[in-house]
Amino acid sequence: MPAVGRAIDTGQTQNDYWKPMFDGFDFSKKWEESEKPDVVFLVYNDHATAFSLDFIPTFAIGVAEDYAVADEGFGPRPVPPVEGHADLAWHIAGSVIQQDFDLTVVNKMDLDHGLTVPLSLMFGQPERWPCKVIPFAVNVVQYPVPSGRRCYNLGKAIRKAIDSFDQDLNVQIWGTGGMSHQLQGPRAGLINQPWDQAFLNDIGDNVDRLVGIPPEEYIREAGSEGIELVMWLIMRGALDDQVTEVHRHYHVPASNTAIGHIILKNGK
Amino acid sequence: MPAVGRAIDTGQTQNDYWKPMFDGFDFSKKWEESEKPDVVFLVYNDHATAFSLDFIPTFAIGVAEDYAVADEGFGPRPVPPVEGHADLAWHIAGSVIQQDFDLTVVNKMDLDHGLTVPLSLMFGQPERWPCKVIPFAVNVVQYPVPSGRRCYNLGKAIRKAIDSFDQDLNVQIWGTGGMSHQLQGPRAGLINQPWDQAFLNDIGDNVDRLVGIPPEEYIREAGSEGIELVMWLIMRGALDDQVTEVHRHYHVPASNTAIGHIILKNGK
């Protein structure tokens, strides 16, 4: 979210307000340093930046060699541009379209905080991002948004595509998006900690429950922007049926939002 | 195709070259006059007009109130602008996305000959088109294109959406695109009349065969641009399983292309 980006960009991560949140990422940053991914397949939502109402793709995959950082109304964030992995991205696009997912293929788009804040949280403030990124944008702005089940099945198709790629790469899948939050209207500020905790509890070993949650439950229980959690199901679909939890962190508040993250690795 | 548009726009439809082709539409024009559709759901392909390589949607539905006629490099065709049917288009978009087709929703796009030439062929040269149009663009330019089976199933989802709309409208589905043709390379000019005739023979009562045709068969047998025929399968999917053939016409050549059309109505 923009406020987290600003805290990072203005050096406020260690003040009383932000420290507990950023501390939760210490482990994850070290873990990334040891894992050294070649590519992150980064599932995120564009926040009315690359896509206006003129053109609203349900799922869009970036196949470019590089991407600029967007100006969302207050100048671009001071972070490095993002390098793509065109070979793998095109391979996934082709494979997933042939598995009956009707992607929009994108050669040019600016990337907003939905993509760059997760990079900052996991990689800090390097001169250059330590790996390549395939941006995968999901429409969670204009209803109807894709169902949780559709997202989960898409994850499975992406996994099949990655497994059939003929280069040996260390690929991570990130599902992003705040946990419960609502940014709009008289109900703004809604946070549902028990609901979020149940989501974190089930994403590893009981994802079937999560896959069946209808959009109105996200809105009612997790706030209008809690719908972003369907993106986590794409990540989950791309992993093995059996996974091991490596790390988990949950914190309230980050500005208007409950922020949670969980690291899962394939196999028990 | 552009040449057909030019023949219409420059008053050459009755010369020796074009007359046999245009005569094949006499029946169909009269049929449209008696049918008086309220809305045509028009499945077509954008020919690098509204969509550049920057954004390539597999399936895009137009939900706008109106659309301009595109300038494809020689000025816009002298035909009326196209009126949309936003109510029905949004209803279909919502329903079809919830049936797991990952549409791109479009509020603004200029329409090229892929959409306006079929309108001219069926409606002639009116001051104003006699009905509203929902443009539905299918990617048949950038491979991989959607499979015939995916298109056919999409047609079924569109039908379900139209049937559940709460206004009583006379809606027609048009699938467009040339039959066999190849516009490029040393093999340009390929026409496969027996293959086309078999396609016309089977689209009514033996569509299962057509649904299984892989892209390489279209390319090999019907020319690189023959792949446009997958769009006919969206139309077919939207009709009843049992249909009656009302009219059929096939002619070679129209410039580089075999031109065919068939009118099917629901039920035996």
Place this chain on the structure above:
Amino acid sequence: MTKSRPYDDVPGTTVFDERMSRKGYHLNQFCMSLMKPENRDRFKSDNRGYLDDWKMTEDQKQAVIDRDYNRMLSLGGNIYFLAKIFSCDGLSFQYAASTMTGVSEDEYLKMMLAGGRSPDGNRYKHEWDKSNG
């Protein structure tokens, strides 16, 4: 389509479906334009003049000038688009959210520090009607 939706009974919340999107198209496209610095400058120096370039309703323009975000939401604005307005004003999501809830930014901040707004009593419109009635 004005059919009811399963989320219509959530209180204090505007779901950006096609009913809202069709109302708010020009309002939201105006918001997108503020991603360009030159447009922000023009808008800042003359709100009204800049807005008059857009096919927005008078109500929409006035709501923007008033920075009345709840009104903008009811007129088809989507929060991610509207964010371009308060970003251009140099204000945060937290500030904007507080104005929508009718409490001061400070009170809102305190609520968030205390764990945010509870879902209890905030799931259904009838729960709000009761507490107001």
Place this chain on the structure above:
Amino acid sequence: MTKSRPYDDVPGTTVFDERMSRKGYHLNQFCMSLMKPENRDRFKSDNRGYLDDWKMTEDQKQAVIDRDYNRMLSLGGNIYFLAKIFSCDGLSFQYAASTMTGVSEDEYLKMMLAGGRSPDGNRYKHEWDKSNG
């Protein structure tokens, strides 16, 4: 990915898959620019000068200047994009197609009037190799 595809053995045909699309991105985007009259005017009055504004390879630029459509295809051009060039020249698809087949427009027209190019002998590359060898 340079894996072979089931259509690679079709002769005289370039299928616009990602291998071609990645080569031809800037060439094709240049073509799209010719949908604007002012760009057509600039291009017509100075092909080379206009092309130098685009991140195209020298080979691509020369192929455009030469109106060598087969060469443009081999360098990643897609026929629907390339159509903007011959449309801008006031030429037809039929003319452009004839230049790609190496016969005169008149001969090409006659072939089409006689029912077009038969698929027989034109389905597989080995059929063409044989007839050339």
